[in-house]
Amino acid sequence: MYTFLAGIVLLIIGYFTYGKFIEKMFGVKEDRPTPAYVNGDGVDYIPMSTPKNSLIQLLNIAxxxxxxxxxxxxxxxPAAFIWIVVGCIFAGAVHDYLTGMISIRNRGAHLPELASKFLGKVMKHVVNGFAVLLLLLVGTVFVSTPASLLHLLSDGRVALWIFIAFIFVYYILATLLPVDKIIGRLYPYFGALLLISALGVGIGLVVTGAPIPELSFQNFHPEGAAIFPLLFFTISCGALSGFHATQTPIISRTTRREKEGRKIFYGMMIAEGIIAMIWAAAAMSMFSGYNGLNEILAAGGPGAIVSEASTTLLGAIGGTLAVLGVIVLPITSGDTAFRSARMIIADYLKVAQKKFSSRLWIALPLFAVSVVLTQIDFNLLWRYFNWANQSTAVIALFVASMYLYIARKNYFVALIPGTFMLIMVITYILSQPIGFNLPMNISWGGGFVGAAILVVLFFKAAVKARANNIPLEVDVSDWKKAS
Structure with a gap:
């Protein structure tokens, strides 16, 4: 219990200390107008309040x-607790904050455009394809998981395909309509449900005195489970997730002032870390240790854990509300995944999105591909999503590193976590069956050597970019013309 509570306290302290340090280092410009006003189009660029933006951001990334x-x-x-706390404070929240703020400085640009500007034009095409693929995988996965939970909640009385169809209809509407029509109106309520359900489970763990394991050398990783690199792909959201880099530009286009960035981007990542701590603790404490947890996961997957833990801790009614809160999570990320994909493709093709027809012809093919992907085995999709997700995080952190290097600021805050995850990404794809399935010693060697080469290339490009005085932000007077 002490490890669990200490982890949550550290996350909160991290927001007020390291988060403040990152904000000060980046340098907020209070008098600089944001894209929400300069590029207002009534569809994607709309100023919204900080509480509303914060809740939307939390639900988008979760x-x-x-x-x-x-x-x-x-x-x-308990090794999971360490990664959630350290990863969230020093990697995930930094990743989200810098991606959001750099996007604000560049008229709400998405990651492919930022990669093109700071890592080279070739990267625009690479990252564009990579980001759209990731978002399609996310959208598809986040159709399957909530539909399965709803099917479970109905005790199988309602066919699974009905829930899938219902979620797709919602996604189409949320992707095509202006951001303040569905997302801006419903998300504050969804956010309240999410936070109440997570806090309810957390308080239930404390009140019942759940036997949450403490951190020690004896139980650091039960059954000798290989932490490196698998843990960093098993737990991504809640610690570090590249998916967030595709979501923050949605809110960078609705943020009213740069000063709000730490609450919206850094703060909501900390909130996600607290949610992650609560569910990790519930899983560790309630199912008779490693073997019991493994058996339930094998039989019913994480959804069974959610249902059982919620009902046990909160009763039938409270448990149902908690499960609904969890169902909301993927749905409110799936819709913005498709929305982000639509915006990224529109930016890439330079197609204005004010007209409904322009949004429609870009979005419909995305949904058609996603319907096909739902027929693929979920576990296979999830493994590819994990790798694509963390690869995107690496790209975003290196974009932030380049920005800070050119600005002569402390680029190590992004480069260190970016390099660490780069090693993990290369090692993972070399060692896993979805990749090259090589022996671990060869994979580790490839991970370190590959990362070293790429970091050297990064510094070579960074020195050149600084010498060429690449502009860090779009001149406000040029935004209308550039959009």
Whole structure:
């Protein structure tokens, strides 16, 4: 219990200390107008309040990641707590804040455009394809998981395909309509449900005195589970997730002032970390240890853990509300995944999105591909999503590193976590069956050597970019013309 509570306290302290340090280092410009006003179009660029933006950002980035990921990560024991806390404060929240703020400085640009500007034009095409693929995988996964939970909640009385169809209809509307029509109106209520359900489970763990394991050398990782690199892909949302880099530009286009960035981007990542801690603790404490947890996961997946833990801690009614809160998570990330994909493709093709027809012809093919992807085995999709997700995080952190290097600021805050995850990404794809399935010693060697080469290339490009005085932000007077 002490490890669990200490972790949550550290996350909160991290927001007020390291988060403040990152904000000060970046340098907020209070008098600089944001894209919400300069590029206002009534569809994607609309100024909204800080509380509303914060709740939308939390729901956008969350998905099932801070619930399902930590539940599966609980198999690694209290080592999961370390990654959630350290990863969230020093990697994930930094990643989200810098991506959001750099986007604000560049008329709400998405990651492919930022990669093109700071890492080279070739990267625009690479990252564009990579980001759209990731968003399609996310959208598809976040159709399947909430539909399965709703099917489970109905005790199988309602056919699974009905829930899938219902979610797709909602996604189409949320993707095509202006951001303040559905997302801006419903998300504050969804956000309240999410926070209340997570806090209810957390308080239930404390009140019942759940036997949450403490951090020690004896139980650091039960059954000798290989922490490196698997833990960092099992738990992504709640610690570090590249998916967030595709979501923050949605809110960078609705943020009213740069000063609000720390609450919206850094703060909501900390909130997600707390949610992750709660569900990891629930999974570790309630199912008779590693073997019991493993059996339930094998039989019913993370959804069974969510249902059982919620009902046990909160009763029938409270448990149902908690499950609904978890169902909301993937739905409110799936819709913005498709919305982000639509915006990224529109930016890439330079198609204005004010007309409904312009949004429609870009969005419909995305949904058609997603329907096909729902027929693929979920576990296979999830593994590819994990790798694509963390690869995107690496790209975003290196974009932030380049920005800070050119600005002569402390680029190590982004480069260190970016390099660490780069090693993990290369090692993972070399060692896993979805990749090259090489022996671990060869994979580790490839990870370190590959990362070293790419970091050297980064510095070579960074020195050149600084010498060429690449502009860090779009001149406000040029925004209308550029859009």
């Amino acid at each position: 998905g099932t990641g801070p619930v399902f990921g930590p539940i599966m990560g609980a198999l690694y024991g």
